[in-house]
Amino acid sequence: MGLSVWQDIYIGGYYAFRTLVPLPHHRTPWARNNAYWAILPFIPLVFMAYLVRRRDTFVMRLLLLPATICLLVHAAHGFYWPDPLVETRNWAQSCMCAYLISKALECALTPNGRLKIGETKLPPIGGEKDTHTPSSPTTKHRASNPTIYPPAVNDAFELLFACRGYGWDFGQDVHVPQEFRPLERSAFLRATWMTIVKNFILMDFLESCVKLIPEASHPFGGSIFLPLPPVQRYVVSTTLHIMSGTAIITGFEIVYGVSTLIGVGLLHQSPLLWPPPVESPFSSDSLTVFWAKRWHQFLRRMFVVYGGYPAFWLGSWISEEIAKVLMVFGVFTASGLFHEFSTYTPGRGLDMRTTWFFVWQAVAVLGERVWYKVTGRKVQGWIGLIWVYFSIMVLGQPCINAWYRRGFGSSIVIPTSVSPIRNLLWPILRRVHPIFEILP
Template sequence: MAEPLSLSLGDIGRLWDTLFPAPWGPLNPVWEHVQRTAAPLDFDHFSLRQWFNYALVPFIPAAIMAYLIIGGPKDRLARETREVRLALGIVGISIATSAYLNNRFYGESDDVRARSTEAALKHVLELIPDLRWCCYNSMFGILYWQLVARYASLALVKEPIVDPYMGRGRPRWVAALDLVMNQRHIGLGNVGLDSGNGPDNKDVKLLSPGGKGKAPEMPHIARHIQHWRRFPRPTSRWGSSLRHLYKTLALYTIMDIVFSLTRAIGPHAIAPPGGLPLIEKYGHIMAGWLAESEGVLFPSTLRLPLPKWLMSTFMELIPPLAIWGFLSVWYHFVAFLCIASGYWEPEVWDIDVFDAPLKSTSLMQLWGRRWHQVFRHTFVDATESVLRIFHLPNNLVTFYPLIYLFSGLLHAMGEITADPVPRFSHVMAFFMLSGVGCSLEIAAKRILGIRTRGLLGWCWTWTWTAVTGEELTPGRLVANAWIDAGMGACSFFPDQGVGQYLAPFIMKHVYMIYHVPPADVAPAITDAAQALLATPSVVESLAEVISSVAESTRAAFPAATAAVTDTLAAVAEPSAVLEAASEVAEALSTEVAVAAAGATEAVAEAASEAVFESALGAVSETVSDVFAENSETLATTLASAVVDTAATAAALTKAAVENLSTVATAVAEAAEISTVRFITVDSVPAHIVEAALATASAAMSASLEESTATS
């Protein structure tokens, strides 16, 4: 008798990888073509013509289609132009596809780690790809698929679409633009196959303009939770405009701070290429970052240890926080422009794109009302179309799984121009699990009579969505997918806002996260250092790097860092270092101390890699103990832990390390900074290490006795 066929999870995974090779399976040729041929888009090198063709031209056919279909039930233009709309839909989809596949966001400007230290090492890290704009590939990719769905909807709708505000004098061209932008169909009722947005659009009445003491009529707005507010929102045009302008600036500030903090707390790990070793070792960047990072709350005062679960929660909240921030900022900015223009009524924009998602007491409330409803009409239309084409019943088993299947496809397929690419299966799993949770809530209500609400409902909602620590929770799945693809390194646009100034203050006084390499790294570094000791050249190339950084520092802080610049350049002359270092502490003012320390830290990060690799061959076990106990003072304790066992080469290296550490310590003391951050050895380009080992012994041989005495 034949044995039954059995498949393990590993077998299924290997079969999937064979049938659908990463990252896109049968769509890999499309992805590879985009990577080879797409023109670069970023916000550093702005081409007005390219942006016009990419971000504006694809919407022109949609605006014409909206102009044709908007109007009353008896509008002749709307009824007799369906063939024209079908043709325009095909043209619009073609234009949008061409623009999307022939442009993508990428660049080769300064690296994330260089940006976190005022770009002091930009000239050394310029070959590392810039990942600041990688999330914009996702954002514009999702926008592309939504635009394709919009074209299909405007082309296939048979009846004219009634805009109730045309009864109050809204021009037809304004109503057409509003139809293109109004993805939530606020005030329009049910359009197309969507039957859950209030009355049918054909039954929507044109609003009365009011007058003679009578207030103007307001449209019916479905799927909106009414809130009591202590201070009602302004209803006048200028009051509403100022509210949206204030919201725009406030939310931009919050998001700029969040992105600045995200880049600053994990420059060694938060994105490829620095995070690639963590993916290889731990499976995901977030897991490696948690394993090799420690946190401190209130580092300047209480110095409380930061729990790992809190660090994990912070990183897991980055993707939804980024989505909330991006959509909210743009919504309020566009609302400000439209209301201030005088063509849109203030109440049209009064319903914010998000409705306090953290207050959700059920998954149905979270995804159906409080989270943005921008794609709801698209998903409902697609689901209803599938059910009708295949003659399937509209019930709990079919409707919600299909809704979230299309949601997952929209978000996953939006990454087809990205590189690195988020894992398709993880993104899909997040949305499918959300659909499963909604189905469970409805089943519990229908079968058991249990409604998810109140405190228990809130706990259920966020336990299902965002519990940390388990690989199979939806929040961790999608966070791993997006962070592994480098989205943690992204910048808000424009990225030179107040966040770059407030983030250092928060890291100094509120919380600090620093890198702690695992203990098993030390033997490998020691072996490599012993091999490097065979080459006695260190200091001359080190001095060249330091001089270059000093020049960058002088350009950035011309008025207050002359002493720092001179001190950095003096590393090549060890006899003058101690005197110059003492002058630094006196010369630095309070205002520029932090910035100067950051520049010196950049030197320590880059230059010490070349020095550390040579010096660690002679480092005793004391270094590992000190590192584990207090990594913040490693730059100083490393110098004192070096053992004089390598004769002339070790003495030269020890002198260079001690001199550099003295400078860093003096500046840190002047700035009252108690934290020193490090980058990993494998994140330094190989050519820097090779250059640092090329030509140094000749420069130091003349001052050997002097440097030994100084150290």
């Protein structure tokens, strides 16, 4: 008896999916002979970014979308770093894949193309920007010397990596953190470099300290909840949770700082396009302020594309108010799924507590809105500060622990060969007092 049509479709679809996303034990280790896969997906992606800045290209972008997504998915999930001590590289490539797919979707599904602030129309294919089009306010501090790249290439890369959308039509409502660096180009670059150095040392210290706790940094899965009496256990877990959150912020600062040096130093972009990544997140006195202003907004647009727009569309069939509520849930659910499925690459299963943490954040943010409508008072002050710390520092611990169980506590972010803490501070402390002899 032959297979039915639906069975044929299912089997064919399964094999097609597993061609792009092999099972963990079927993936290929990264090597020199397959390194081209790290670059190959950018060819159609950059071309799409170019087309979205040209009018009458909607159909072309739609046709490019399937191939672009397939190349990105296979590059991220068909290859891996086999060393468990560099697990963060697998995580990083999954995160980058999800981000670039969201950019591909946005490029393909924006019928009229993408405009910068001040623009009213796009040039045709092969044409350049109309010289009479008003310039964006962000060009005020742009360097006068041109780059070696054609304007179209600059535009394409600027769009792809405009995470927060400053200077673009889709980023007009995004909060801009207060700038602490001078806007003069040379001074701005020096201040950025110093920020990178300070965050590098802090990240190295935090990572080195976590590696001193074997139960948390086991290469095949640890935990922030050590086998201790309850009080000591939660003191340690809270400390590790805070250290991990701080390490995440410093990691963003380092990567963003290097990107800033490239954007402003090499591509001669305006410093106004590169404000600080965060704005004193630990001083937030409400979750609304924390997520909408104080925490980084790099992935905000991605979550809106993946969850916000679809949820709003579904809710709009009922009412606009329901659509807005569902949009909040959609954004946070997309965030939770992103943070969870980006850990699939190590091949150690899924732990949906990460997703539930972010869904709870949607409930809490909407709860703050209800509180304001009922009482007429916003969540703020010292009560709001305690509320934020409880939601992030206490309820967020299972989320961090889920990552530690996948072996992220053991992953080496800063190699030992360039670690000032492990090469300088630890040897000095071992000479100072015998108590420090346990240091590696």
